[in-house]
Amino acid sequence: MIFGLSSILFRSIFQPFRTMASAIPAQTPNAAQNLDKNELYSIGPGFWNVRGRFKILKLIDIETQMSIIQLRNGKFLVIDTVEMNDRLRQEIDQLTNNGEKIEAVIATHPFHTLAFPAFYQLYPKPAYYGTPRHLRRLTDIPWKGDLDDCNIRKKWEPEVEMRIPAGAEFINPQPESSNHFISVFVYHPASRTLHVDDTIMYAEKPGFLLKVFGYKDGAMAFHPSIKNAGLHPTAEAPYLFRDWMRNVLKDWPFDNICCAHMGVKMGGAHADVSALLERAEPLFDKISAKNKKKNPSGELPPGNHPNINVSGDECG
Template identity: 65%
Template sequence: MSLAVRARSPNTVRKLNKNKLYLLGPRFWHVRGHFKVLKVVDIEAQMSIVQLSNGKFLIIDTINMNDRLRQEIDNLTSNGDNIEAVIGVHPFHTLSFPSFYQAYPKAAYFGTPRHLRRLTGIPWAGDLNDSSVRKQWEPDVEMRIPAGAEFINPQPESTNHFISVFVYHSASQTLHVDDTIMYTEKPGFLLRLMGCRDGAIAFHPAIKTFGLQQTREAPYLFRDWLCHVICDWPFENMCCAHMGVKIGGAYLDVVKLLKNTEPLFVKMSEQNKMRYFDVTETSDYHTNTNINGNECG
């Protein structure tokens, strides 16, 4: 499938401070949170806030709030009264939802099937696996689930954190994506030792093992799905849970990533055809990025 590449502005890098709201574009705020592995390596977490055309707010993912961030959100949303909904778009980003629900219990909460199974103390209003739920906030916000990957019950839970719902906000031309795509922004010393490079963009390492379904068609289903996303959503910015935000130039970076991954798609398809799956190329460290059980956010 061919890609129609649009002209995009040059890449720019901007490091965002933690626990502080940033306005990335019209009606789109973003905040970075700490998420430390082994209490030392901060791979970060994220939350985005969109003001809908009706004036209400949609929260995308949650992080642990300090007092300053709580006050900023209160000021923005009239103490939470104007939060229409809170959505969890990654099956394994669950840890901060209970505390966020305690802070803002009046909002409607929507999550992945795993959110609904795991966090039974939250009265979930709907499941993002339901297309009618994902369409509730269109045209302000569009959501899509990657093809070729398991969304309802990703296995093994300890390492298969590839899948997430992609969320696009057209007014700010911003894409919010959790682990499926990772962007490294000014990594610290320990992350550099692990091979992370400043400005690097990559798919989650699980793409090489269990991230995609082990069928001949799955790699191409995912590739073609992402081609459609690129053609339909002219995003400039990309907010990635781990480990940064790409402000400007994200579109061309994803186009390049997809083209560079084509040999891997071909290899995986052939391996799956022979009912053999090569796990020798997995990252040495991605299995250790969970902080509490199988949760990575």
């Protein structure tokens, strides 16, 4: 059963970049290369990123991530979690006064759950906020709030901004085995850094096995599930997501992007994502036409929730 699930994840993630209409090579050099795992790296003023391991079939490390943001009050937000080791805990303890200065821990991706229970055991005092799926699945953590609540997403503005992509299912993504497209985007203006999990993927130096499956150096792409279950199955969904991304690019002049899978791009990230979005236009057209043919009424499947606000932080 474990092997079967891993195989599904393998197929969903390792579709070759060369077959994805949205994939592009990086437009600018990357200042962040060969980052070791489980170490704090300063990405910009008040922003640190940690690369974690996440292996498929026990062979291929597609990585995961955690970011830490320092607020003006001297406290910290932890964005997502990774598996801890002694060295990383010492670094976090030194940065945050043994965790006393961690104000909140925020889970941004519905399916990035594995490291949270252990992190909570180490740091139980901060407030924990998560996606609806985190609140449903990880019941041993006393969650303080749900990121589906716009008031939670606005809690740390203007220092930290959060938005949920339009045109995709956030509350109950299905099927769970492959629809890992959506995540909360987190932007830190002071460091001009964007933290995003599976929605956007970046591969600086993919390993040999990844290259066999078509991953190229410096490739950026939308998560492969955009081509099937990632977006709502309606004709308008691809364009809602596209327009939402356009507003993100207009409102957030980020220079760096931290992607869970599979790396960090320091410098020129805004140009890279802009090029990615522009290159994806034929893909959006294709998905829209397919959805219109299969679902001419444009109705959402049972259990899906409309998400059509393409501007701001969806609080209007």
